[in-house]
Amino acid sequence: MNGDVVKTIEFRIRRYDPDTKKSYISTFKVPIRRGTTVLDVLNYIKENLDEKLTFRRSCRMGICGSCAVNVNGKPMLACYTQVLDLNADIITIEPLSNLPVIKDLVVDIQPFFQKFRKIRNVLIKPPESFKVQGEFIQSPEDLKKYWDLTLCTKCSICYSACPAAIDERYLGPSALSTNYRFIADSRDEGLEERLKPPADNIWLCTSCNSCTLFCPKLVNSSDAIVETRSLLVESGVVPKTVKDVLENVMRYHNPLGILQSKRMAWAEGLNVKTYPKVNRADVLFYVCCLTAFDVRHREIVRTMASIMDKLGVNYATLGIEEWCCGDHVLRMGEKGLFEMLAEHNIAVFQKFNANSIVTISPHCYNTFKNERPYKDLQLNVQHYTQFLAEAIEEGKIKPTKPYNKRVAYHDPCFLGKRNQVYDEPRRILQSIKGLELVEMRRNHESSFCCGGGGGRVWTEEAEPEKRPCIERVKEALELGVDVIAVACPLCIATLEDATKVLKAEDKIVVKDILEILKETL
């Protein structure tokens, strides 16, 4: 290829030598032209600088799925990525995660492909149906219903990015969305058979959305998993742990199965206004079930309340009329129950006059912002980190006491991956004196889920080393930080549990940003 060299970029490539079992980094400087792809770079290195560099390649047009690698921490197809689009002067290329490395950038893809042998990848119909001469009729509208899911090239990017896939029982995003693609195909009559392979493992999905975020073909596996769960719930074939959560929500309107009358126990001694005693306030403070009921979270929510008091914010909660936002039941596929919760909460919202909603949990935040029917109300909703970052910038809050600790911030998926809120939590931490903020290897968009989303925080039954939270805490331990800072009640629950399982409580602690802030005010 000709064309003018635009610039020279340094590539750091993670190598693995199977003979010596050593992993190391090789650095190459490569001239980049307009149009040069990451695969062109790998080819250039192999042909001109280091013939031993080993990687897979085939179609070079994004359709065969051979050349998926991690580029600056994110999985992508090398052939479908223009180097100049990465806007970086140093680019790191590593093999995909979650699959054993064979050599350099080549990983063993068999564990991924084995999953497809557990599902049926062809139409299921009664044998006599296939005796017809012509095609099965399918309208363009029916074709559209599953078309997007057919675009999967089986490149294994989703699998490599998936926190649940560290448990080999899990079918993985690609096989699950392929399975659902057939369920959604109007020609298929194999629903019952198709619900069997996912039934005992689909609950491992944490709804982190990484599969969908990184898919080069924009296949929405995340939604396909929810739709499949929905059919499982409908058919009544769900594990007891799942059934229990759904029943709790049905009866008590929260997943913990605690009487709603105890919902304001956290506020004891504080003068928190509640609906229906008040029916207007500037800020509606939405607490979240886990935060409200679990004593572990008490200080977090109390800190938020007292900060708002100090700021003179006129706020109130919905008191015992705050029902679960429904995020987990929605992700667990119980759409009817979600609608019931939403209907109640919306009815109360409409009776309550507030300018904005501030949530403790990224899950409530995401639900109100992005999920129908809440979404249709176009609520002015903020996560507490957004609220506090603003207050700090406006000089209304001043963390004064130093916090001399090394802290890594763990991005909650529903704040980061689903809503691109990455900076505000970091800005709060950066405003604290003495606090050394460091990044974990996987951060921002490529952050590794704690494993608590999608209902899994309630149903966890995987062996410890197959829980995402364990892997995440190990990652933080490798970094040598004192504190993992989080901004989500589920992340606290899972990661703190992991520190206990790993017997690392004396080495590392999990703290909500509010807990850290409290110590500095």
Added chain:
Amino acid sequence: MEILAHDILIVGAGLAGLRATISAAETSNKIDIAVISKLHPIRSHSVCAQGGTAAVMNEKDSFDLHAYDTVKGADFLADQDVVEFFVRQAPKEIILLEHWGLPWSRTPEGKIDQRPFGGHSFPRACFAADMTGFYEMHTLYGKAITYENVKFYDEFFATSLIVENNAVAGLTAIDLKTGELVAFKAKAIVMATGGHERIYEFTTFSHPSTGDGMAMAYRAGAPLEDMEFVQFHPTGLVPSGVLITEGARGEGGYLINALGERFMQRYAPKMMELAPRDVVARAEQKEINEGRGFTGPYGPYIALDLTHLGEEKINERLPLIRDVAKRLGGVDPVKEPIPVRPAAHYSMGGIKANIRTETPIRGLYAAGECACYSLHGANRLGTNSTAECLVFGGVAGEEAAKYAMSTNFQEFSKERVIAEEKRIYDGILGREGDERVPQLREEMRKIMDKKVGIFRVENELKSALKEIRDIKERFRNIRVEDKSKTFNTGLTTALELDFMLDLAEVTIISALARTESRGAHSRLDYPERDDKNWLVHTLAYYTVDGPKLDYIPVTITKWQPAARKY
């Protein structure tokens, strides 16, 4: 040394290989089938097929019409019995794949939709948007893994066929993961390894399309037929060569030169942009040669203009093309034309096979692009190749299964395998010369582009032959840097080049001998078609001194050669 035994080996797991696998498995669940592929099956080049698959599905269309279009497209070099058989089988394949779940694009009535394609006088390309090959592959793979008597050897690189007494006995392959040479015993082998267009520099082909199966069969004694006929696709994306489907023109796209003219007016006034590929590619090259191409940083090009089709139609019918043009060409076809020029795309030639896919070696079958039963003659029509892979893949699987059930394993000596081990590990990997494989490969590809391209002439072909033979000499003096066993892509790249050099030589020698212009073979020094002397197929046999040529007649059933106008 490990020797594994299977009744049937399918080599290559693209469309033809997977279809053969299913067909063999359907023939009997008692036979033991193994699929050997240097890539995971769905990484095969077949996933790049875009525009469609030809089949007579409409009562206004007819088998004779499809057959005649194919024969005329072939510039009358196709064997007409093969063509007639093929057109009758194709519709059944479309339905089979539909029944297995392929998401064909649909008419408003919910039937399989069809679009126009170059050289076809009726819209008979069944399609799934512009990812037809991709869907066919995923559908076939999904079906193939349902059989318990099929074992997949993914990432096994076949190196040689073992033939005893002119019958197949087995083959050798490198297990890429371990680097060990494995010998396979088999009663029947189906070659389905695809084309060899990677001998060219500007090509639509995937990196691994290096014609390994053609070269292995050739070295084992099977002749290669009609290798001078290499198709250049009119719309290879500049600068990479990635395919932009003919379906883009099927949907109404224009080809424009730098003067803004739809120049096809001058070359094929009736069919315009939808004339057969040889005609359009020559027209483009002529426009470029005469200075009417656009100039760009990557050389002269032609513009493929889809802007008048509108965003909705492009998104629905050509979504991949839009994405590819944006990501790899830096243009959005909704807003601006796509820069294209002719790119090496298809080998009409291949391992000589008959209508039952049998090669002259007993027990060896060939299907898909690596084969030549002379369906495409001197020029293939678009959408006939995916159809061919399905039809003849199916035939090959069934024939191989029947043959395997009627015969026993052929014994072969361990020495044969030890000799192959020596050739690979001591010979190629052990060489300590100073020539570099990537360098030699690029030189070969440049020579082929420059001298064995769309327009050919004797002195250039002769000089190309000399240069390729020089490279073959220099290949004896290579050094593969990677000396390790595990996943040694340095070694496989060298083995592929070794295969390609043989195929380049055969291509040039066949082209040099054919002193006429027919279909994709255009000799500037012999511009006319010469039915008196050249209505024959070329056969190239391996000898230690280079290819030896022979000729056999063309089978004509209904249609006598006629002038070819579009």
